Amino acid sequence: MRPIDLLNGRLKLRHLVLVVAIADEGSVLRAAEHLRLAQPAVTRSLREVEHVLGVELFTRGPRGMTPTLFGEAFIEHARAVLAELRRAGERISGLADGAVGTVTIGTLLAGSNVLLPRAIATLKKARPGVTVIVQEATFDAQVPRLLEGEIDLILGRLNPIGDLRGLRQVTLYAEPVRLVARRDHPARSRPDLTLRDLLDYPWVLPLEQTALRQELEQIFRSEGLALPSNLVECTSILTVRTLVHDADMIAALPELVARTDSELEPLPIPLEPVRRQVGVTLPDRRPLTPSARLMLDHLRAQAAELTAQSA
Template sequence: MRAIDLLNGRLKLRHLVLVAAIADHGSVLRAAEHLHLAQPAVTRSLREVEHILGVELFTRGPRGMTPTLFGEAFVEHARAVLAELRRAGERITGLADGQVGTVTIGTLLAGSNVLLPRAIAALKRERPGITVIVQEATFDAQVPRLLDGEIDMVLGRLNPIDDQRGLRQIVLYGEPVRLVARAGHPARDRAGLTLADLLDYPWVLPLQQTALRSELERMFRDRGLPLPSDLVECTSVLTVRTLVRDTDMIAALPDLVARTDAEVAPLPLPLDPVRRQVGVTIPDRRPLTPSARLMLDHLRTQAAEITGS
């Protein structure tokens, strides 16, 4: 007998259930009662599977049906197959209910410091079986992966998507941008501080392909100023905050980021033209998975709590 014979469609799932039931209950009659089938139907099905396999699976004795050597081997595999099918059913149910699963979030600078950790914590309290994967990159780098389904959503400052078909954006809250420096930065001692004064210090700016970088560059141009010559380009919140805290570097950070580090504080120089809408970008034509829908719900809830709306 070749193993391929078991994959030609003749062997049915009911055969596995029936053989396991006979082994469990020790007789055709009790197996039939357990399966709510007529005894002749069970006997006929047992003959079918023995014919397919070409061996005898059970022998009759004074104590009922006893598996043969072949029967013991087949019952072991039948039980394993049935157990895997039960687990598959449980997993599918869990996925459909959002009890288990994976949600992958592409994150930008805004939202990654306060909103996202709070939303993840709330989600994990409610559904500990869901795995959350967070991947940081620029918006342009995230879009192809979002469209391909490698990530479920992008959280951060909403970038223009006029030329990006198949995307939809959901606004969560509005947030100003602040120029920040370490608490003891020498620029804080300057009277009547201006943007031009800050060109004397090193800066950390977002990468060129980000919307915030474009707005900051426009701000310098509108004031007739060049970009800082002493410059680091970075979008990692941790790296930016560490550089600002440990050096004289100046950075433009979302207000929530700026207000969550006691050693970093906004400079007395407002950036009124530079505001941002923080939200999620999701595929327009592909529905969110149950896990991703739950993540989005928690992002909305936490955003409302943060803004008091």
């Protein structure tokens, strides 16, 4: 099969939608229900696209439809095409009136509890017709979705992008990371508290693939200490705060998180080596949609206010 065969009109947009739906739903039946189509119609359309491509895209098993090697490759491109078409529609709509659209934000721990809610609130006040979608995950999990166009930007502590191509970063503000515990944590009664003393208590740490986790590991190594043996790994801000509130757990959190929670208080142990730049990661070559540009403008404005308040 030559690549040009995909441009001869036999492959339809509905084929892309159908293949992605089967991949997401895991079965022809659920895909048909999701698309509000009859199951035979979905089965027939799947056969059509497989005939156009000349390969099998899915295998049927006890757990449903599983993409083949060809299917995984085609699904990746189908998602990208559909994402770009959605962006085209939003851009045209945004250019027409500037009052509607959707912006999807991937969030990390830093910036998600104060900066993002404030920016969303001011955006919605100015443009109530703009829909904001917030999705939380690690940086490594967000990047492929950013590059594929499924999300518009990633907000959080800036991670080194290294050899990753097609990305650019914008710094919004600097924020320290502090070790925190609840106000009545037993460690507060210990004189001359040290990092070693805190190993006697349970910890909640970020996942291994996060930049903050790597920096914390470096601090432990510099003190000649191993990581806490009693720990939970988590990046959900709500879960982390609840664990710290309800138990003797210790966590490393952005200072704004601790400052806005009356039940939490920093411990007297500095984390100076930890980098603390909060910002957004953006696609380098793909222009932002009007809604995404508005979101970035409001993030910048609110970050400037936070910086002024902490000065």
